[in-house]
Amino acid sequence: MFERFTAAARTVVVGAQEHARRAGDNHIGTDHLLLGCLDDDELGRLTGSTDLDADGVRRALDRLRAERGGMDPAALRGLGIDLDEVRRKVEDRFGEGALGDPTPTHRRPRFPWQRDVAGHIPFTAEAKATLERSLRVSQDLAHHHIGAEHILLALLHPESGIAHRAIDRSGTEPATLSRTLRERIRDSA
Template identity: 30%
Template sequence: MNDRFTEKARSAIEKARAAAMELGHSYIGTEHLLLGIVRETDALGSRVLRENGFEEDLVMDLIEKAAGRGAPGMPVQGLTPRCRRVIEIAVAEANRLRHSYVGTEHLLMGILREPESTAAHLLTAAGGDLNKIYTDVFTRFTSSDYRAAARS
């Protein structure tokens, strides 16, 4: 994985892997990445999702309804092509914003910029507005609190 990923972004991806195992899925999809971001509770991506009504229990319920459950502990084969694409978009978003790192906020932006992803479909089906959530993330980048935290 790219060295530019923050500890929280790496942790969110690891939590996505753990979620896939927990759900008995043999792949890590965008839905698992979404859950991994939500579970990284003190990260910006998680805060924005929660502020938009997407708590961990809701996201888990949405995934279970959409993809069901398999056999718990099933070996995870890796990222789906769409999930890899979302991560590529996250890196591109960080580059576009001239950020030297890729955080959970960029991972979330990647999901929001890939509207055909399972995660984006889940957000939309539950009443989420992808453009509003994206704007909420982007607005955080311009806040003085965010700029101060990014410098530390």
């Protein structure tokens, strides 16, 4: 399958690996693939004038990662603490990004069988399924290659986990964006 990847798609995957490494993660997930897509200038032009806000998606990913990292938003809400509201107030007062990335810059493996992030970083099952889905997206569009746009379209599928949730939480309707991108890809062919 990887032989069908265009240079841009390969750059997305390499970018995903770099995002995982910088975050200290011992896996490449759909969140990392999404960040790799957001880094792609060509995809930026393709998604231009849609409601996809790359910075909004990054903020949504940060919030989702923080939630996944042990903070239980529902329990905190029960105590009268709204994490999104806290983040908004801090950013209003100290500027956007004041809280920084909630993940450490380097995290040691939690268990002996987990790899350190310096070596090969494996894909999660969701990320593998998303890359396989990108092949089906390409075939649906009658393309003989897998480009960055196909990976992004695959990430818009609900089974793409955290990537799909981040896009949705950023205020972008994934299904609507998918239809718009498919139309633009067909029109440009």
